[in-house]
Amino acid sequence: MNYRHAFHAGNFADVLKHALLARVLTYMIAKPAPLRFVDTHAGLGVYDLASDEATRTGEWRDGIARVAAAPRPPELAEVLAPYLAAVGPAGADGLWRCYPGSPAVAQWVLRPEDRLTLCELHPDDAAALKREIGGDKRVRVMASDGYAALNAVLPPPERRGLVLIDPPFEKTDEFDRLLAALLRAHAKWPTGSYMVWYPLKNRAAVGRFAAGLAGSGMKRVLQVHLLVGDPDAGPLAGSGLAFVNPPYTLKAEAEALLPWLAAVMGRPGQPTEWTVRWLAGE
Template sequence: MNYRHAYHAGNFADVHKHAALALILEHLKRKDAPFAYMDSHAGIGAYDLASVQAEKTGEWQGGIAKVMAAANPPEELAPFLDVVHRLNPDGGLRHYPGSPMIADLLARPADRLALCELHPEDCAQLRARFAADRRVGVHHRDGYDGVKALLPPPERRGLVLIDPPFEVRDEFERMRKGLVQAMKRWPTGLYALWYPIKARAAIDRFHADLAMLGLPKTLAADIWIRGGDAPDRLNGCGLVLINPPWKLDEALGRLMPWLATTLGEADASSRLDWIVAEKS
């Protein structure tokens, strides 16, 4: 309840998550049928990089600012950059999109969004931001409860983003249990599970636990902005994708190394692995 994402908006972890999210949504739009989008920990939807919170940490300078200053970004980054430019029509960098805003601006008229946010003040801001958009439903509730209550959606296809703040020690286990509950209700849905990377061993255990669940095809896309394995600092971040769209792995294979190089130090790296390979 104490977590406020405004302090971290636009940092390297956000850029990794949101660049991948925008790419996934563009893949979903390749089919005419409408899709549903669900966000488990939605925040306030968009952020002012000149706010007191953002200026206090300055984390966005090591994230979105680096990306915007980079030359020749890959084609796979275009959907994300398009949203950032739409929020900053004067060509500057003042506003940063959270995942709800990215989904809202990339979704089509027939697509639908369900946004969960537990913090009362953040939920109120989120509801006010999307009050005029009939495609968007805002729910003041815990994201894992939302997964149980809101799935399956009326649409037969779509994406569930689960990206908790990792304030509690057992968040990986909570995420695993939440995924199991969600898959029982909507086994054909696409799921994106975001996580911070401190010690690699914890991530390897999480991937191994997921591999034991009998999941359909499951892909992991991780980046490290620095080498080493210090468990007391944020060294990278990752996404696990269950039921990823066709050829998304190829697109992420081009995007992830560029993000690691652009956002990281000299020993930055990326990893794209199938936790569960597609059955032939």
Template sequence: MNYRHIYHAGNFADVFKHIIVTRIVDYLKRKPQAFRVIDTHAGSGLYDLEREEAQKTGEWRHGVARFFNQPFDEKNRSLLAPWLETLQHFNPDGALRSYPGSPMLVRHLLRKQDRLTAIELHETDYETLRQMFAGDYQARILHLDGWLALGAHVPPKEKRGLVLVDPPFEENGEFERLVSGLEKAVRRFAGGVYALWYAIKDYQAVERFVRQLRASGITRILRLELRVRAPSPTPRLDGSGMIIINPPYTLAQEMAALAPVLLQQLGEDKGANLVNDWIRSEEKTL
């Protein structure tokens, strides 16, 4: 397992993913009942953008740096607020040096009654994450294969929550594992919100994935994709997507409202676009 997220922390895919995650968490907080977030591929939690690895790729300069301390209008700032305020919390002097990964981002947003389960397989990243959350009674850090969590850790005892699945997509069969794991998890925790991240490199694989989801029988599947450029002639990360099962009823409208600013800040050419549609819903199948 060679993937290390420090090389990619804060890139356009992180920005897109984490804005969606914060909108979901913000929605879950509207009810007083406790909820749990299960992060199956948690990483190391907090990334130093001044480290050699982050500086080497510089991907964050074309992602989070285009949002940090920017004067967005009131509507956009309201929707981006949970994410932007978390960035400011971890960069209190106004200089962008750190990027919070999903477990740290989620933990910052939780209320006293809410809980986080963060799962990481990479030995070094797990140990970093464990030390970072040492003594935190609201966080449970596990050294496991995150794919196992889809069967072993749902439903949470809170009976409400978000399952975030964010694999590195460095091995063959990741799309198939997503569908298989999701089907098992939904049978155990049908009312949960699921957010599945995927890379857009192999367009045929993405379309097969969508067809498999449509055929799965799972209802209420929202597809959100940010493509920052036209398809490349050779495989590269042209975009990223999030499949949301049981999304908040506000999410599709919120992402439609954010589409112009996301494309303006992250788009690289005229081929940039944001896909926002239903694969399956109670009302219709697209």
């Protein structure tokens, strides 16, 4: 396990993932019944953007820093509000002392009656996650394999909630493992909502994954893709999200948000591209 998310915290892919995560959870808490958030690959929880790792890549400068500084069209204010509130304002030096990972975004949005189950396999990261947010009574941190944990924690007692699957894609068979885990989880808990992240790097693998989702029998699957540059020109330029049983409002909100994110985070001189479409249902 070499992947360290600290190098990438707050980059274009985190912005898209965390903005839509905050939005989905905000929609879900409009109903009074408590819910469960399960994060299978939780990471550190909170990232120091002045750390050695974040400073070395500076990826956040073309992600959260651009989004926070850009003038926002009024029609996106509501869509972006929970994410930007979770991030908070930059300091006077233009730096954030901390950038929230998915556990901290969820922790910010959710209510006292909701619960968070966070899995992180890397022992150092699991310890950091526990230190950062494990003191919150709503939070349970599991230092274990997130795919395996899904079997144990689903369906949650609340019978409503969101599962985020956000693996590091270090292994060549990660798409296969991800799809298999998602289908197992969905079979155990078909009414749950799911959100999965993947890189847009290998077109054939992404196409096979999309075909697997479309032909899986799951009834409502929304695909969201954002390319901020040329996918063949070096560093990761695109990320995808697939949502199973998303809120009914998500497609229209993503269609409003994606062109703006593409314009704000696009790499100079490179093409940008975005897609929002149903792979199954609707």
